[in-house]
Amino acid sequence: MLQKVLIANRGEIACRVIRACREMGIRSVAVYSEADADSLHALIADEAICVGAGSNSDSYLNLANILMAVQISGAEAVHPGYGYFSERSNFAEALRSLNVGFIGPTAEAIEAMGDKAKAKEAAIRSKCPVVPGSKGPVPSDTDALKVAEEIGYPILLKAVAGGGGRGIRRVDSPTELSGLWKTASAEAQASFGSGEMLVEKLVEHPRHVEIQIIGDQHGNMVYLGERECSIQNLRHQKIVEEAPYSGLPPRVRKAMGEAAVRVAKSVGYTNAGTVEFLVDKDFHYYFLEMNTRLQVEHPITEEITGVDLVKLMLKVANGERLPMKQADVEIKGHSIEARITAQDPDKDFAPSTGCITMWRQPGGKGVRMETHCYAGYSVSPYYDPMLAKIIVTASTRLEAVKKLQTALYEFEVAGIATNIPFLRRLVAHPKYVEGDFHTGFVPAFLQEGHG
Amino acid sequence: MPGIESELIKHALSVARQRGFAEVEIETEAGRFSASLEKVKKTPAQVGQEAAPQKEKASNGLFDIKAPLVGYYSQAMPGLASGITVAKGDVIASISALGLANDVESPQEGEIVEVLVADGDPVMYGQVIARMKVNK
Numbered sequence: 001m002l003q004k005v006l007i008a009n010r011g012e013i014a015c016r017v018i019r020a021c022r023e024m025g026i027r028s029v030a031v032y033s034e035a036d037a038d039s040l041h042a043l044i045a046d047e048a049i050c051v052g053a054g055s056n057s058d059s060y061l062n063l064a065n066i067l068m069a070v071q072i073s074g075a076e077a078v079h080p081g082y083g084y085f086s087e088r089s090n091f092a093e094a095l096r097s098l099n100v101g102f103i104g105p106t107a108e109a110i111e112a113m114g115d116k117a118k119a120k121e122a123a124i125r126s127k128c129p130v131v132p133g134s135k136g137p138v139p140s141d142t143d144a145l146k147v148a149e150e151i152g153y154p155i156l157l158k159a160v161a162g163g164g165g166r167g168i169r170r171v172d173s174p175t176e177l178s179g180l181w182k183t184a185s186a187e188a189q190a191s192f193g194s195g196e197m198l199v200e201k202l203v204e205h206p207r208h209v210e211i212q213i214i215g216d217q218h219g220n221m222v223y224l225g226e227r228e229c230s231i232q233n234l235r236h237q238k239i240v241e242e243a244p245y246s247g248l249p250p251r252v253r254k255a256m257g258e259a260a261v262r263v264a265k266s267v268g269y270t271n272a273g274t275v276e277f278l279v280d281k282d283f284h285y286y287f288l289e290m291n292t293r294l295q296v297e298h299p300i301t302e303e304i305t306g307v308d309l310v311k312l313m314l315k316v317a318n319g320e321r322l323p324m325k326q327a328d329v330e331i332k333g334h335s336i337e338a339r340i341t342a343q344d345p346d347k348d349f350a351p352s353t354g355c356i357t358m359w360r361q362p363g364g365k366g367v368r369m370e371t372h373c374y375a376g377y378s379v380s381p382y383y384d385p386m387l388a389k390i391i392v393t394a395s396t397r398l399e400a401v402k403k404l405q406t407a408l409y410e411f412e413v414a415g416i417a418t419n420i421p422f423l424r425r426l427v428a429h430p431k432y433v434e435g436d437f438h439t440g441f442v443p444a445f446l447q448e449g450h451g
Numbered sequence: 452m453p454g455i456e457s458e459l460i461k462h463a464l465s466v467a468r469q470r471g472f473a474e475v476e477i478e479t480e481a482g483r484f485s486a487s488l489e490k491v492k493k494t495p496a497q498v499g500q501e502a503a504p505q506k507e508k509a510s511n512g513l514f515d516i517k518a519p520l521v522g523y524y525s526q527a528m529p530g531l532a533s534g535i536t537v538a539k540g541d542v543i544a545s546i547s548a549l550g551l552a553n554d555v556e557s558p559q560e561g562e563i564v565e566v567l568v569a570d571g572d573p574v575m576y577g578q579v580i581a582r583m584k585v586n587k
Contacts, residue, residue, distance in 0.1 A: 034577055049575045052576050059576075064520065064521075064548055065521040067549060068520070072521065072522075072573035072575075
């Protein structure tokens with residue numbers, strides 16, 4: 001087994017990995033910034049190394065300081081958590097050149113999935129459905145009409161160089177295509193310096209569903225069911241996730257799981273990863289992208305499968321074989337995660353910082369907390385506003401929803417503003433309780449005046 | 452973004468600035484990057500990194516000299532020792548990281564009263580390497 005692991009991250013995920021290390025008898029090394037000296041992760045690790053002042057670029061993203069922390073600690077491997085260096089192939093490569101293990105996929109696999117166009121090609125090669133559309137840019141509106149006829153309306157016209165919602169138009173019929181093409185193309189030219197356009201089928205009211213996979217270095221890989229992550233804020237950040245997606249027919253779950261494994265294997269993937277899909281109301285699924293790291297919402301998969309993903313990542317990185325085969329994977333119960341953030345729902349979700357004067361967290365059977373916060377801890381303005389994750393697990397979805405409502409009712413934080421009041425309203429909404437929602441749920445909820 | 456990793460460029464530029472280079476040129480498989488840096492008037496003694504910023508003075512009235520980066524400490528010439536007097540900007544130590552030796556400059560003028568690290572010791576960011584009595 002590994003003797004010493006450095007965790008190149010902060011906050012709750014660093015705590016999560018440090019705990020797994022301790023349970024396995026592995027020495028843990030935390031890195032922290034001066035602003036994070038009191039963060040739980042810096043206090044519970046066996047060793048802690050300060051890597052910079054406050055800002056991310058000075059500390060957690062300071063490549064030289066992180067690599068030197070690895071070197072002076074003598075760690076044999078690094079767990080990157082999520083964010084930061086977790087999906088940077090150059091970090092995995094730098095560690096390899098120092099003869100230090102990266103607890104995740106190879107640099108090559110990270111790279112293969114990092115480029116969205118290449119990832120989509122890998123999906124197509126693996127016979128995994130992708131959102132139908134033109135193969136690359138379409139030269140004119142007449143060509144766009146032809147593609148639209150093939151894939152069916154409604155479609156999206158998307159700027160190749162686009163981003164932030166600009167240069168995108170929804171087209172419902174052939175008669176309006178020409179006009180919309182001109183405005184979208186002109187907008188793209190003005191905004192991005194390129195008027196090149198793609199045509200893509202619009203998946204209406206999709207759900208965001210993702211498959212957890214994990215593979216060892218001996219060619220074995222399994223999928224650990226799906227997570228439903230449609231409850232997203234206006235910036236497409238997930239807020240509440242659940243597993244399984246109760247309405248998903250077993251045959252679709254199996255087909256998606258097998259497709260995810262094919263895509264991951266096609267790039268020689270090892271260790272934990274997530275393949276994201278859009279699923280429409282008729283359960284057609286389309287490959288979106290692959291995240292080559294541990295996800296924030298991984299605990300709900302752990303709860304319903306009984307697999308400790310972080311421990312398994314450490315074992316797999318050490319060259320061990322997966323202890324299970326696909327047939328051994330069983331899904332039991334229902335789990336929901338809610339992300340607690342230091343954002344004020346009364347002020348347009350503006351970040352809130354300062355000292356947490358009171359922290360009364362929920363508990364009880366089936367309630368799991370992942371956090372680096374406590375009363376007396378100061379939330380600094382430098383980092384992601386996520387303070388904690390509540391994970392509740394029960395035998396049915398409805399019981400889990402009730403448990404989440406109860407946990408949020410109990411949870412009180414003072415000194416800073418949090419999104420807890422907003423989450424309480426959200427999970428009490430009849431549509432949420434019924435499980436009747438899609439990725440447009442939160443925007444509609446806010447429009448109803450619940451913000 | 453195609454081309455050279457921005458991390459690499461940033462790192463090269465910061466090293467070049469620290470050392471007062473006039474030009475930077477990087478070539479990798481991904482492409483080529485070159486830049487000429489504006490001359491910043493610095494005396495040779497000022498090309499190192501100043502010690503990490505000080506939040507407050509130590510309670511005993513001494514000034515803490517802190518490591519500005521993570522790496523291995525080594526003595527500069529002349530070696531850091533209690534009793535010696537240093538001027539602001541003097542190179543008082545070196546911290547090597549990723550094969551590069553980084554000079555550490557004295558942030559103040561005064562007398563070194565205590566040295567807390569030995570040659571070859573690993574140091575983390577902000578670690579106190581020495582204490583000095585500042586000349587008023």
